Amino acid sequence: MSTKGKQNRERIVEAADNLFYHKGFNQTSFSEVADASGIPKGNFYYYFKSKDELLNAVIDSRIELFRNLLSECEANYQQPLERLYRVADILVNEADNVLHHGCPMGTLNAELGKTQEELKAHATQMFDLLVDWCEQQFMALGKGEESRFLAMHQLAMLQGAAMLSHVYNDRTFLEKEVQTVKSWLDSLLQ
Amino acid sequence: MSTKGKQNRERIVEAADNLFYHKGFNQTSFSEVADASGIPKGNFYYYFKSKDELLNAVIDSRIELFRNLLSECEANYQQPLERLYRVADILVNEADNVLHHGCPMGTLNAELGKTQEELKAHATQMFDLLVDWCEQQFMALGKGEESRFLAMHQLAMLQGAAMLSHVYNDRTFLEKEVQTVKSWLDSLLQ
DNA sequence: GTCTATAATTCGATAGAC
DNA sequence: GTCTATCGAATTATAGAC
Known part of the structure; x- marks a missing residue:
């Protein structure tokens, strides 16, 4: 994974971390994490192949x-x-x-x-x-x-x-x- | 509300109570409460006009x-x-x-x-x-x-x-x- | 009062162009 | 690696026949 890719991954995890804490895991949608991290929604699945995997990273x-x-x-x-x-x-x-x-x-x-x-x-x-x-x-x-x-x-x-x-x-x-x-x-x- | 209606209402509340406890409120769907209580899904809104109202009853x-x-x-x-x-x-x-x-x-x-x-x-x-x-x-x-x-x-x-x-x-x-x-x-x- | 059918929206996830 | 477009399923809620 490139430097850019790693940065994006970390940005996603950081945004998800906050949202999962503030809103709960199940009440947080991918769209919200996308908006908060600035990463287009469809691009998530390059970094995490499921929502569960994103939580595990968090x-x-x-x-x-x-x-x-x-x-x-x-x-x-x-x-x-x-x-x-x-x-x-x-x-x-x-x-x-x-x-x-x-x-x-x-x-x-x-x-x-x-x-x-x-x-x-x-x-x-x-x-x-x-x-x-x-x-x-x-x-x-x-x-x-x-x-x-x-x-x-x-x-x-x-x-x-x-x-x-x-x-x-x-x-x-x-x-x-x-x-x-x-x-x-x-x-x-x- | 008739006797039958009151019984149905209580059955819904009882089923929802258990499901909300076991699965959480947001993770429990109306369909599940319907299945558990034996009341058809579309009939719920005669007793509770929203999911929030059902929770308040619970x-x-x-x-x-x-x-x-x-x-x-x-x-x-x-x-x-x-x-x-x-x-x-x-x-x-x-x-x-x-x-x-x-x-x-x-x-x-x-x-x-x-x-x-x-x-x-x-x-x-x-x-x-x-x-x-x-x-x-x-x-x-x-x-x-x-x-x-x-x-x-x-x-x-x-x-x-x-x-x-x-x-x-x-x-x-x-x-x-x-x-x-x-x-x-x-x-x-x- | 009871039930079926379905509207309207949102979800997680995928396909495929670039 | 990046992004757009969209699928299929599930959700809450409503309309309307009976």
Whole structure:
């Protein structure tokens, strides 16, 4: 694939990423992605042979983005507790988006979980990445076999915070819940 | 409306309720509801003049169901703490459904929150009912102004538990999280 | 009240010229 | 590689006979 082709492909993925997040996967049409990316509709099938394949590319892109985010976090923060704080802070940093559209990981999984099991399995890899990474931090804190559950529990609390604050468009609640998660992390070390 | 007409209307709502939960609102077509309810497709518009109106009827039906559930709970349990336990237990009682399709309140709000604000506002009334009721129980426990936040916090934890256990189809995690919520309720009274 | 037939639109996907 | 034109299927919704 040429440089131009790669640029076009990335532009499509970027436009689709935003639309799938804001409108949902099934409610986003190829025409809308075409308009948003500036690529004629008929030309899509040169880059992606189906809508499902486009979603898979979007998911891969989100996973790659998260991988870089976590690597950066590892470089900037040495303490496992600090690193777990940063995961909770993601919700506050992305508060505007979370309040309006919910968590991009959670809402996508919820949508695909209804009728598109295969696509959901891929979307779940976004959770895997985060759960595995948090589990490692809890392991480093000496939590042993309990680490997996603690990692899932932390993400569950954040998902619940994202859901309720999205339902009520309540920024204050989101911030209080994130603080609650941090207090819970503190309590684990005592 | 005749008795027959009312029966037909209820059959449509019941079929739509299940399909909207299992497949999502936007991914469910009138044809599917027609097949499931045994009512010919063209006859739908005698009972509901649009798909949105059908969803509103489904939401009203769910709210009514929840109202009865909470009334029954009030009759059977006098202690506010016991009553709050029962709200958490809903997830365990409905574990099969939650694992396969997520929380019917949460997933519907997440879907409608993307592009159908008006419908979402109605769906949010399901949360209102539950939050208000839990708030009353916390008030009865003497939690005062904090009660509203505690009610939202409890529901956020349950939503997170539903989301993660749905993502991973993990019944054990769901049960552990519900137990965690109950332990949190206990800790509030000490 | 009930049902058939179909309108009007939009969707994902394809064919084929350049 | 790029783009236009369009297909076939599915969708919500309507018209009108009975």
